[in-house]
Amino acid sequence: xxxxxxxxxxxxxxxxxxxxxxxxxxxxxxxxxxxxxxxxxxxxxxxxxxxxxxxxxxxxxxxxxxxxxxxxxxxxxxxxxxxxxxxxxxxxxxxxxxxxxxxxxxxxxxxxxxxxxxxxxxxxxxxxxxxxxxxxxxxxxxxxxxxxxxxxxxxxxxxxxxxxxxxxxxxxxxxxxxxxxxxxxxxxxxxxxxxxxxxxxxxxxxxxxxxxxxxxxxxxxxxxxxxxxxxxxxxxxxxxxxxxxxxxxxxxxxxxxxxxxxxxxxxxxxxxxxxxxxxxxxxxxxxxxxxxxxxxxxxxxxxxxxxxxxxxxxxxxxxxxxxxxxxxxxxxxxxxxxxxxxxxxxxxxxxxxxxxxxxxxxxxxxxxxxxxxxxxxxxxxxxxxxxxxxxxxxxxxxxxxxxxxxxxxxxxxxxxxxxxxxxxxxxxxxxxxxxxxxxxxx
Numbered sequence: 001x002x003x004x005x006x007x008x009x010x011x012x013x014x015x016x017x018x019x020x021x022x023x024x025x026x027x028x029x030x031x032x033x034x035x036x037x038x039x040x041x042x043x044x045x046x047x048x049x050x051x052x053x054x055x056x057x058x059x060x061x062x063x064x065x066x067x068x069x070x071x072x073x074x075x076x077x078x079x080x081x082x083x084x085x086x087x088x089x090x091x092x093x094x095x096x097x098x099x100x101x102x103x104x105x106x107x108x109x110x111x112x113x114x115x116x117x118x119x120x121x122x123x124x125x126x127x128x129x130x131x132x133x134x135x136x137x138x139x140x141x142x143x144x145x146x147x148x149x150x151x152x153x154x155x156x157x158x159x160x161x162x163x164x165x166x167x168x169x170x171x172x173x174x175x176x177x178x179x180x181x182x183x184x185x186x187x188x189x190x191x192x193x194x195x196x197x198x199x200x201x202x203x204x205x206x207x208x209x210x211x212x213x214x215x216x217x218x219x220x221x222x223x224x225x226x227x228x229x230x231x232x233x234x235x236x237x238x239x240x241x242x243x244x245x246x247x248x249x250x251x252x253x254x255x256x257x258x259x260x261x262x263x264x265x266x267x268x269x270x271x272x273x274x275x276x277x278x279x280x281x282x283x284x285x286x287x288x289x290x291x292x293x294x295x296x297x298x299x300x301x302x303x304x305x306x307x308x309x310x311x312x313x314x315x316x317x318x319x320x321x322x323x324x325x326x327x328x329x330x331x332x333x334x335x336x337x338x339x340x341x342x343x344x345x346x347x348x349x350x351x352x353x354x355x356x357x358x359x360x361x362x363x364x365x366x367x368x369x370x371x372x373x374x375x376x377x378x379x380x381x382x383x384x385x386x387x388x389x390x391x392x393x394x395x396x397x398x399x400x401x402x403x404x405x406x407x408x409x410x411x412x413x414x415x416x417x418x419x420x421x422x423x424x425x426x427x428x429x430x431x432x433x434x435x436x437x438x439x440x441x442x
Contacts, residue, residue, distance in 0.1 A: 001145070004165075007179030009293045010142040014168070016294045017319040021152060027299040029250045031259040034239035036268050037247075040225060040337040049208035053193060053215040054104035058186060059095055059206045060196040062170050062323075063088075063120060064113030064141045070349055071387030075116035077199040078123055079388070081346065081355060082368055087199055088120065092127050093366040094205045101365075106206065107132040107191070109182070110199070111141050111173055133189055139180040144168045146306055149315040155306050157313075163306055170198070170275070171297045171321025178288055187281055194279045196323065202355075202368035203344035204276045210336065211278070220283030221333035223249070223324055224276035226340050228266040231377065236324065237269040238335055247335055248328040249273055253300045253320075271335070273324045274343040283330060295329055297321040341369040349391040350378045357402040376405040376422075384413050384430070397436070408440075 001011045020027075067076030077087040085093075095108040108130060112120055117140065124130060124137055131137055143165040145154040157163050168175075173196060177183040186194075193211060197204035204224075214222050225238050236251040255263040262268060288295060300320040307313040327333045344360070346352050354360065359375050360368055385391045397418035402408065405422040412430030421439045428440065 004143070006142055007176075009175055009179035010144075010172075012292070013175045013294050014144045014319070016296065017299050017321075018147070018152070020299055021147070021301070021317070021319065025299060027254055027301040028256050029248065029254045029298065030256050031262045033242055034248060034250065035242055037238055037240060037271050037335075040271060040335050043207070043210055043224075043336050043338040043342075046209045046213050049212045051102050051104065051208055051212075053211050054102050054106060054208060056190060056192040056215075057104070057206065057211055058107050058109055058191050058194050059098075060109045060111065060173070060194055061091055061199040062141075062173060062196065063110040063138075063199045064116055064167060064170075065200070066113075066115050067388075069347075069386075070352075070391075071389055074119045075112075075123075077116075078119060079352075081202065081352065082360070082362055086123070087202065087346075088123055090202050090362070090366055090368060091199060092124070092130060094202075096127075096130075097365050098206060098208075102208065105132045107135050108137070109135070110138040111176060112138045113141050113167065114143070135185070135189070136182075139176060139182045141176045142168055142172050142179070144319060146304070146316040146318055149303065149317055152317070155314060155316050157306050160307070166304075166318040167320075169300060169320030170323040171295075171325060173323050174279075174284060174288070174295050174297075174326065177284070178293065183281060183285060183288075187285060192281050194281055194284075195276070196279065197274075197276045198345060200347070201275070201343060201345045203342045204274070205342075205365060205367045207342075210338075213336075214278045214280075217334065219278070219332065219334045220280045220287070221326055221330040222278035223247070223327045223333070223335045224274045224278075224338045224342060225271035225335050226274055226338055226343050228270055228272040229374075230266060232272040233264040233266060236273040236322065237263070238271045238273060238327070239269060241328070246328060246331075247333055248298075249322060249324045251300060251322055251325075253302060254298065271337065272343075274338065275324055276338070276342060277323055277326070279326075287330060295326065297325045297329060340374075341367070344368055344370070348380075349385050349388065350380045352391070353380065353395065353399050354378050354402060357399040359402040359405070371403060376402045377407045378402070379407075379409045381411050381414075381430075385410065400434075400440075 065076045302318040305313045400420035407425045409427040414430040417436040
């Protein structure tokens with residue numbers, strides 16, 4: 001790691017998790033150690049903002065993903081998402097609108113990876129007024145060695161040495177903020193409050209009401225959560241530790257097999273983690289100092305093969321952390337119930353189709369949100385739609401209208417013409433070409 005130029009903070013943090021692994025830590029959070037959350041404060045009941053904290057606020061987007069699961073080889077945020085705009089275009093417009101409306105020059109900061117940095121910074125050259133206060137627009141996330149499952153030594157893969165490394169999960173944002181010097185620079189310039197979220201979640205705009213409440217309550221850390229639905233059964237949820245009542249985040253990879261049913265019970269664990277996080281930078285600096293630079297988030301052990309496209313390649317472990325799990329590290333951390341509109345992630349081409357369709361709109365503040373209480377559920381056949389190179393030609397004339405759809409399931413090779421409408425619950429089985437203007441029902 002040192003030879004790769006990674007910071008000493010990153011080295012010590014990885015060493016911490018490697019020691020836990022060798023000591024037998026499984027990175028699990030059993031059901032017996034937690035209790036469900038009964039209720040949370042509600043963002044929709046917060047008073048209007050007076051803007052008093054905006055001058056100390058920064059918006060940070062995690063932008064390290066390449067969108068490889070969708071067949072992309074560049075930053076996922078450079079993918080067109082709505083009305084000819086990319087994720088990055090919409091994010092920039094959100095922050096510029098906030099500045100114009102409030103008069104506060106809130107900086108936008110990106111955490112890029114080695115793979116996304118150059119393309120992203122080139123795209124931002126279209127916005128010469130974006131930089132604030134001489135701050136750089138980004139800093140780099142780290143990387144960690146993949147460890148052999150047998151023996152836990154760093155894997156060697158001469159066929160493609162880049163595959164010897166893995167991203168350390170989005171919990172790395174705290175380590176990279178400190179190790180890059182960005183945390184110190186922000187504090188030195190008078191910034192205190194950080195709002196961070198994923199670049200593929202366009203509902204996560206900096207809300208001054210939440211910021212005011214966060215600052216007024218004096219919280220060190222705040223996690224936004226929304227009501228969990230059947231579609232969120234696989235996603236992380238909040239709970240309380242039985243031993244001390246503190247809040248924790250539990251992800252799928254941390255759940256023992258025997259607790260999977262309880263994990264997926266959305267009536268038991270009601271609050272889904274949006275991965276929208278607020279951090280008091282002073283509290284972060286203080287906590288890192290107290291812990292010798294290692295925040296100590298719960299470890300997640302992901303089991304893979306060194307070459308993800310070659311199941312016969314050596315089995316490896318990737319040691320990761322989740323940024324939302326910091327809720328269990330900061331004493332006095334809180335959580336807030338937010339509307340579903342603040343959680344609009346695009347993880348698959350099925351998600352992308354829904355957001356590109358008329359089931360979502362772009363608001364005056366450039367947030368992208370559903371026009372109905374619940375968006376339609378779309379399931380596209382992964383054999384024909386998973387990769388962007390397959391997806392785009394099948395919707396060459398634009399997405400179908402989904403505003404009246406409840407569910408669209410597509411099986412097989414189906415190509416959609418222009419101005420197609422979907423109503424109710426529809427299943428289409430290919431091979432088939434949907435003609436221009438066709439209305440699909442039932």
